[in-house]
Amino acid sequence: MDTIKSSQIRAARGLLNWTRDQLVAASGVPKSTLVRVETEATTPRHSTLTVLRTALEAAGVEFIAENGGGAGVRLKKGNS
Numbered sequence: 001m002d003t004i005k006s007s008q009i010r011a012a013r014g015l016l017n018w019t020r021d022q023l024v025a026a027s028g029v030p031k032s033t034l035v036r037v038e039t040e041a042t043t044p045r046h047s048t049l050t051v052l053r054t055a056l057e058a059a060g061v062e063f064i065a066e067n068g069g070g071a072g073v074r075l076k077k078g079n080s
Helices: 006-016 020-027 031-038 046-058
Strands: 061-064 072-075
Touching (some): 006 020, 006 031, 006 046, 006 061, 006 072, 020 031, 020 046, 031 046, 046 061
Antiparallel strands (some): 061 072
16 A cells, blocks of 8 residues: 555544644644645645654554555554
8 A cells, every 4th residue: 555545544543542733743744734634625745644654653553455445544453
């Protein structure tokens, strides 16, 4: 899976019980940018999505590619 969707970012934060501020701190992405990405008010740069994905994966999120049921997220085993 090369890229992630806004809905996956929101879901990942939910799984981690993270606020936007916590993801901002973990990723270094400005809060205004994160808000625009999550609300789909902009088409994010690939580099922004990569940084967000890296931060969320480091916290224990696993991104699931579309497989007929749509793209999703889950916690990695052992991170419940």
